[in-house]
Amino acid sequence: MTAAVQPLDDSEFPIHRYRTDFPLLGRRVRDKPLIYLDNAATSQKPRQVIDVLDEYYRGYNSNIHRGVHTLSELATEAYEAARKKIQTFINAASHQEIIFVRGTTEGINLVAQSYGRSRLGAGDEIIISEMEHHSNIVPWQLLCEQTGALLKVIPINDAGELDMDEYKNLLGEHTRIVAVGHISNALGTVNPVAEITALAHAAGAVTVIDGAQAAPHTRLDMAALDCDFYAFSGHKLFGPTGIGVLYGKQALLDAMPPYHGGGDMIKMVTFEKTLYNDLPYKFEAGTPYIAGVIGLGAAVDYVNDVDMDSIRDYEHGLLQYATDAAASVPGLKLIGTAAEKAGILSFIMDGIHPHDLGTILDHDGIAIRTGHHCAMPVMERYGIPATARASFAFYNTREEVDKLVTGIDKAKNIFK
Amino acid sequence: MFDIKDLYQEVIVDHNRSPRNFGKLDPAGRTLEGFNPLCGDRLTLYLNLDDDHISDISFDGHGCAISIASASLMTEGIKGKSVQDAGTIFTDFHELLTDSARVIDLAGMGKLAVLAGVREYPSRVKCATLCWHTLRALLAGDHAPVSTE
Ligand SMILES: Cc1ncc(COP(=O)(O)O)c(C=O)c1O
Numbered sequence: 001m002t003a004a005v006q007p008l009d010d011s012e013f014p015i016h017r018y019r020t021d022f023p024l025l026g027r028r029v030r031d032k033p034l035i036y037l038d039n040a041a042t043s044q045k046p047r048q049v050i051d052v053l054d055e056y057y058r059g060y061n062s063n064i065h066r067g068v069h070t071l072s073e074l075a076t077e078a079y080e081a082a083r084k085k086i087q088t089f090i091n092a093a094s095h096q097e098i099i100f101v102r103g104t105t106e107g108i109n110l111v112a113q114s115y116g117r118s119r120l121g122a123g124d125e126i127i128i129s130e131m132e133h134h135s136n137i138v139p140w141q142l143l144c145e146q147t148g149a150l151l152k153v154i155p156i157n158d159a160g161e162l163d164m165d166e167y168k169n170l171l172g173e174h175t176r177i178v179a180v181g182h183i184s185n186a187l188g189t190v191n192p193v194a195e196i197t198a199l200a201h202a203a204g205a206v207t208v209i210d211g212a213q214a215a216p217h218t219r220l221d222m223a224a225l226d227c228d229f230y231a232f233s234g235h236k237l238f239g240p241t242g243i244g245v246l247y248g249k250q251a252l253l254d255a256m257p258p259y260h261g262g263g264d265m266i267k268m269v270t271f272e273k274t275l276y277n278d279l280p281y282k283f284e285a286g287t288p289y290i291a292g293v294i295g296l297g298a299a300v301d302y303v304n305d306v307d308m309d310s311i312r313d314y315e316h317g318l319l320q321y322a323t324d325a326a327a328s329v330p331g332l333k334l335i336g337t338a339a340e341k342a343g344i345l346s347f348i349m350d351g352i353h354p355h356d357l358g359t360i361l362d363h364d365g366i367a368i369r370t371g372h373h374c375a376m377p378v379m380e381r382y383g384i385p386a387t388a389r390a391s392f393a394f395y396n397t398r399e400e401v402d403k404l405v406t407g408i409d410k411a412k413n414i415f416k
Numbered sequence: 417m418f419d420i421k422d423l424y425q426e427v428i429v430d431h432n433r434s435p436r437n438f439g440k441l442d443p444a445g446r447t448l449e450g451f452n453p454l455c456g457d458r459l460t461l462y463l464n465l466d467d468d469h470i471s472d473i474s475f476d477g478h479g480c481a482i483s484i485a486s487a488s489l490m491t492e493g494i495k496g497k498s499v500q501d502a503g504t505i506f507t508d509f510h511e512l513l514t515d516s517a518r519v520i521d522l523a524g525m526g527k528l529a530v531l532a533g534v535r536e537y538p539s540r541v542k543c544a545t546l547c548w549h550t551l552r553a554l555l556a557g558d559h560a561p562v563s564t565e
Contacts, residue, residue, distance in 0.1 A: 351433075352481075353479065353480035353481055354480075355455055355480040355482075355540070355543065356424070356480050356481045356482065359420075359423070359537055359540060360420055360424070362537075363420040363423075364420075370455075371454065371455055371456070372456060379456070385455075385456035385457075385458075385478060386455060386456050410420075414420070414421065414424045414429065415424075415429060415432075415433075415481070
């Protein structure tokens with residue numbers, strides 16, 4: 001197998017050292033060394049994150065923002081320190097723009113229900129794209145039902161790229177919200193979100209960016225993107241499940257009504273009137289997932305140490321290598337061949353259903369995802385029920401790609 | 417040790433490649449659709465009953481090799497049988513896949529026994545039983561499509 005010249009490989013990127021940080025990567029599955037290629041579903045966790053969760057529960061577990069006692073102060077400090085880390089990580093203007101939510105899904109729903117429901121009415125338009133994850137489709141459909149707004153969809157071309165001309169046509173005086181993914185989980189396409197945002201702003205609309213797949217692969221820069229809202233999940237960024245971030249521009253968040261009511265999101269409650277808390281607490285009702293926030297902070301420290309630019313460059317080489325390897329397999333067809341891609345190799349095989357391939361690979365300890373990837377409209381666009389998807393993290397190696405190809409060959413042998 | 421070829425046996429690969437009783441029955445006394453929303457497998461059963469005998473049965477649709485082969489083997493295994501016998505075969509087959517403690521008379525199950533390897537893969541049991549659940553609903557006279565979820 002030959003591969004094109006790569007920007008970074010193992011020799012420049014101490015991947016084997018990084019791999020030892022992830023205890024789970026050392027395990028065996030079905031008596032074979034695990035090859036974990038389902039990172040788009042969720043990533044594995046470094047011990048630096050696992051340890052921080054352990055330290056919190058063993059050392060200073062307590063509720064935040066409520067106590068004068070030492071443990072509560074320690075927990076509050078760690079929780080707010082994580083918020084500042086994330087602010088820096090995504091280059092947001094203020095820590096008040098960082099809202100902790102359960103994940104990307106909740107972040108998008110928050111924007112739809114708080115921003116959308118208070119501002120949109122009949123005849124207003126929301127633009128999404130054909131490649132969205134269900135979590136960036138259904139919240140907008142709900143909002144449309146509630147407000148009478150209309151959903152418009154940017155089509156994609158055969159390579160899996162947005163049709164930007166059609167996007168420009170769809171934008172108009174009724175457009176209020178443009179919600180698109182930064183990187184597609186089904187196709188791997190990297191969308192031009194800065195350009196999409198600039199065009200939306202020129203039309204007077206706000207943008208909501210689904211960053212679930214972008215956070216682990218590329219440097220996030222809210223100032224440069226200039227998007228109005230951006231959501232991502234901790235668990236895809238080597239942090240815990242159940243915690244994520246919604247970024248929103250402060251002026252917008254300030255003007256929005258709360259999403260959930262409860263403790264922590266208020267300044268004063270009487271039965272006549274309740275005074276809401278300041279940002280970001282207005283959107284963090286109830287006891288949050290404190291350990292999760294602290295763990296996400298540790299995950300951000302971890303990827304900062306590795307360096308997001310190195311991760312991007314290394315993964316770029318790895319994906320190029322995997323793409324070339326896949327091209328050498330007769331009967332394999334890539335789904336998603338955009339010029340700008342990251343992290344994801346989605347494909348189908350002649351005569352082998354993705355689920356059978358997934359089971360055969362699992363038998364060799366290789367974990368991939370098969371199915372519609374919560375993007376049924378994408379499957380419909382390509383006229384297929386499902387794809388097989390290998391998705392990479394910076395800890396994956398070219399040897400693992402080689403084993404994937406060997407596994408695919410084995411499946412072809414069984415079905416020949 | 418369990419080999420992957422114990423799951424994808426020659427018989428399964430063959431029934432996937434050339435499914436038996438594949439296509440519409442025309443006319444069909446009863447028709448019912450079954451689908452697995454998790455993986456998108458979708459099949460339709462066509463059935464003609466002669467008193468309480470399954471005089472003819474066929475299917476079409478798409479899915480993984482396990483679901484296609486299972487449907488093919490099912491139609492082959494129950495054609496000409498009484499409704500009651502088909503029910504007994506289903507019970508045995510289901511337990512073969514899900515109840516590892518139970519000793520099943522594999523010889524009595526005929527070719528269906530080749531699907532026994534599926535029990536090693538709990539996430540795939542639904543692939544093998546989709547056609548059977550659809551059959552049971554069809555025999556019960558249901559009209560609503562059958563879903564595995
Ligand atoms: C593109 C994309 N958007 C949204 C989500 C939803 O993320 P979560 O389930 O963490 O809320 C995912 C994850 O599956 C995704 O890949």
